Amino acid sequence: MSAARKDRLVQTDHPDGMTAREAGLAACTECGRLHRLGAETCSRCGARIRDQEVSLQPVWALLITGILAYIPANTWPMLITRTFGRAEPSTIIGGAIDLLSHGSYFVAAVVLVASVVIPIAKFVAIGWLAYAIRSGRVAGQHGRHRLHTVVEFIGRWSMIDVFVVAVLAALVQLGFLARIEPGPAAAPFALSVIFTMLAAQWLDARAIWQAAPAPEAGPAPSTGPAPKA
C-alpha cells in the first residue's frame, strides 16, 4: 500500500471482485449511492435509478440518425460566400481544401480532423462498442472502456465547424461587397454531432464490463450470489 500512497492514489480494496449488479445492487448514476436492485428512485438525491441493462435500441437509433444526417452535412454547402453579388458555395471538405490552397495547413488539418475524421471514427467506435456489448464480448474491456471515454470526450469537438459558420455569418455582413451565409448543411451537421453525442451518452459504460470476468480469479458469476430478494 505504501507504494500507492506515494503518488497519493489509493486503490480501494474490493470484496471478491464483484460488481454491484452481481451483488444485487444498483448504483445511482447521479450521486453514486447504492441501492438494492429494484429501487426506482435514489433515496439520497432523488434521481431515477437507471438500469444498466437498458436496451441498446436508443443507441442504435441515435447513431443511425447521426450517420444519416452526416450525409447531407457533407454533400450540401456549409457556407455560401457572396462577393460582389457572386455566390460561392463551399462544402466542409471544399472549405478545408480552400484553406490548404491558401497555405493554412494547420487550420485545414484542424477542420478536417474535427469535421471528418472525428465524426467518422465516432460512428465506427459507437457501433463497435454497442455491438460488443450486445454480443457479450469477454475480452478487451479495458480498451473498449478507454475508447468509450475518448468518444465521450472528443465527440463535442466536431462542433467547431458549426461555430465557424455562425461566427463568419454574423461577422461578415459588409453590405453588397461581401456577405457570408450559412449553407443548408449547417443544420444537419449540428444535428449529426448532437445525435452521436447522445448516442455515446446513452451507452452505459458499465455495460461494457458486464461480461467481464472479475479481476484475477474471482468467483465465476454462476457461483456468485445468485439469490435475489
Added chain:
Amino acid sequence: MSAGPHRGEESGITGEAIRDSNLEDLVACPSCDLLHRRRVLAEGEAARCARCGTVIETRKRGAVDAVILSSVAMAVLLVLALWAPFLSLSGAGVTQRMSLVDAGLALGDGALVPLSLLLIGLTVALPFLRALLHLWALLPPRLGFAALPGAPAAFRAAMNLRPWAMAEIFMIGVAVSVVKLAGLASVEAGPAIYALAGVVVVLAYENALLCRETVWRMVLGEETPEPETPTSDTPPATRETPA
C-alpha cells in the same frame, strides 16, 4: 496485463454479507460497477477503481469552495463575453464590430435563427446556467443555511449539462474563422474573446477539482467523515498535513 494485486482477499466479503451490510460502506465504480469497500480518504488522496482505474472519490481541501468561486467567476466572465465587443472586422473601408448579442440579433432572418440560438446557447447560456445551478445548490449549505428547494435537482442538472457547455470549442471555432477571413478583411480580437478564454481556464480548473461525492455531501448537508488520525505505519514522508 499484470495480475491485479487488489483482489482484497483479506476482506473476504461474501454476497450474503454484502446483501446484509450497510450499503453506505460500499461504493461501486461509476464506470465499471465493481464494488469496493468505502474508505475514508486523507487530504489529497484519490480512490481509484481497482479494475478500470476510474477515480471514484477524491479529497481535496476547498473543493467545494473552488466550485463556488469558479461559478461566480464564470458568471461574470460570461456576461462580459456576451455584451463586450467580440471581434472587429475591417475591410473595403467598412469596420464592423460584433458582440455575441449582436451576432444573435443580426442573424435574425429565417434560416439563421436556429444557428444563432445554438451559438448563444452552447457557448454562453449553458455555461451561465450551470454556474447559477451550482450556486443555487452549493452556496446556501456552504454558508451554513438550509439548502434551497430543488438543490439536488439543480446539481444533477448542472452535472448533466457539462458536456453541452462548449465555450472552449467555440474558441477554436473563432480561431479558425479568423484564419478563414485573413484574405478578405483584417480582424481584431475584442475583450469578449479574452473573457471567453478566461471561461475556458476557469472551466478546466473546476473540472480538475470537482469530486462528485464531495459536492453531493455538501448539497445534501451530509457530514464528510474525518479520516482517523494517521496510523503510525504511514511513512511520514508521504503525509501532507503539517504538524
